[in-house]
Amino acid sequence: MKNSMEKREGRCKLFHFEIGKIQDWKPVKDLLNWARAWSLWSVHLCTGCCSPELMAVACSRFDAERFGTLPFPTLRECDLLFILGVVTEKMAKRVKITYEQMPEPKYVIALGDCAISGGLWWDSYNVVQGVDKIIPVDVYVPGCPPRPEAWIQGLRLLQKKIMEGR
Amino acid sequence: MLKVEEEVVKTLKQTFPEYVVEAKVQREKRVTVVVKREGLVEIARFLRDSLQFDHVASVSGVDYPEKNELMVVYHIWSIPKKVLIALKTSVPRDNPHLSSLISVWEGVNYFERETWEMFGIVFDGHPNLSRFLLPEDWNKGFPFRKDFKLRTKPE
Numbered sequence: 508m509k510n511s512m513e514k515r516e517g518r519c520k521l522f523h524f525e526i527g528k529i530q531d532w533k534p535v536k537d538l539l540n541w542a543r544a545w546s547l548w549s550v551h552l553c554t555g556c557c558s559p560e561l562m563a564v565a566c567s568r569f570d571a572e573r574f575g576t577l578p579f580p581t582l583r584e585c586d587l588l589f590i591l592g593v594v595t596e597k598m599a600k601r602v603k604i605t606y607e608q609m610p611e612p613k614y615v616i617a618l619g620d621c622a623i624s625g626g627l628w629w630d631s632y633n634v635v636q637g638v639d640k641i642i643p644v645d646v647y648v649p650g651c652p653p654r655p656e657a658w659i660q661g662l663r664l665l666q667k668k669i670m671e672g673r
Numbered sequence: 674m675l676k677v678e679e680e681v682v683k684t685l686k687q688t689f690p691e692y693v694v695e696a697k698v699q700r701e702k703r704v705t706v707v708v709k710r711e712g713l714v715e716i717a718r719f720l721r722d723s724l725q726f727d728h729v730a731s732v733s734g735v736d737y738p739e740k741n742e743l744m745v746v747y748h749i750w751s752i753p754k755k756v757l758i759a760l761k762t763s764v765p766r767d768n769p770h771l772s773s774l775i776s777v778w779e780g781v782n783y784f785e786r787e788t789w790e791m792f793g794i795v796f797d798g799h800p801n802l803s804r805f806l807l808p809e810d811w812n813k814g815f816p817f818r819k820d821f822k823l824r825t826k827p828e
Contacts, residue, residue: 597808630824632816633807 544666555592557619557652593621732784734792773799791817
């Protein structure tokens with residue numbers, strides 16, 4: 508019995524080892540990155556007033572789902588985190604918790620001037636001066652609020668970044 | 674014109690001559706009353722019971738460092754009379770204690786909490802005077818006071 512368990516564990520280890528090796532193999536890696544780039548399910552963390560833009564982007568006119576970005580309610584199944592607007596000191600802790608709950612690999616887009624650098628509230632006592640002080644950010648989309656076109660450009664940039672394997 | 678407003682002012686002046694410092698009609702539907710802090714709860718109860726002031730619109734603070742005092746402003750609507758009263762009272766900056774009006778209007782709960790957090794005015798008798806909008810571990814003082822230092826240049 509014990510012998511068979513050991514054998515099984517060994518096989519599992521070998522399997523994982525093989526998978527790891529295959530993932531590093533360039534064609535497979537490219538394929539995985541391609542798949543990731545076109546199915547970025549997103550959490551939208553509506554901390555501020557860039558969040559109404561989400562409705563414009565996700566609805567039929569601009570339709571971000573063409574690029575595989577589906578706003579999704581469960582953050583444990585998502586790969587992309589949108590920071591929509593100003594992040595206060597109190598919210599900073601919650602942003603971090605949200606980010607840590609997401610599975611790897613995960614990407615972050617900071618939307619709007621406030622999320623990038625504090626924006627209008629550069630001298631405030633209670634606003635985080637840029638969300639990149641708390642979590643790593645992949646793409647910054649400026650604007651107050653950013654137009655849906657800018658948003659989609661940000662998405663395309665992120666897709667390019669993923670497909671290039673960066 | 675201004676019949677209801679003038680009646681409110683007159684009644685308050687007659688009933689509490691020792692507490693009312695100043696009472697006047699500002700314009701249509703707006704009345705301002707400055708009272709001493711000892712008589713605040715009594716006047717508030719009178720406003721609710723006899724003059725039908727029933728809805729607290731806001732509680733705010735004003736900082737006067739040169740006079741060394743903090744002013745608390747209660748804006749209270751009377752829905753039957755359609756009059757908004759500004760009930761003002763001052764507390765010294767060194768000892769900012771004021772009795773809470775939670776026994777008169779339940780609606781002041783969150784407003785007083787916020788005023789405490791931003792100006793440091795302690796409302797005695799308030800059931801839950803804890804951090805509301807600021808982070809839970811905030812220790813940099815009271816941000817709406819005039820001696821609070823903000824950033825002078827972007828980071």
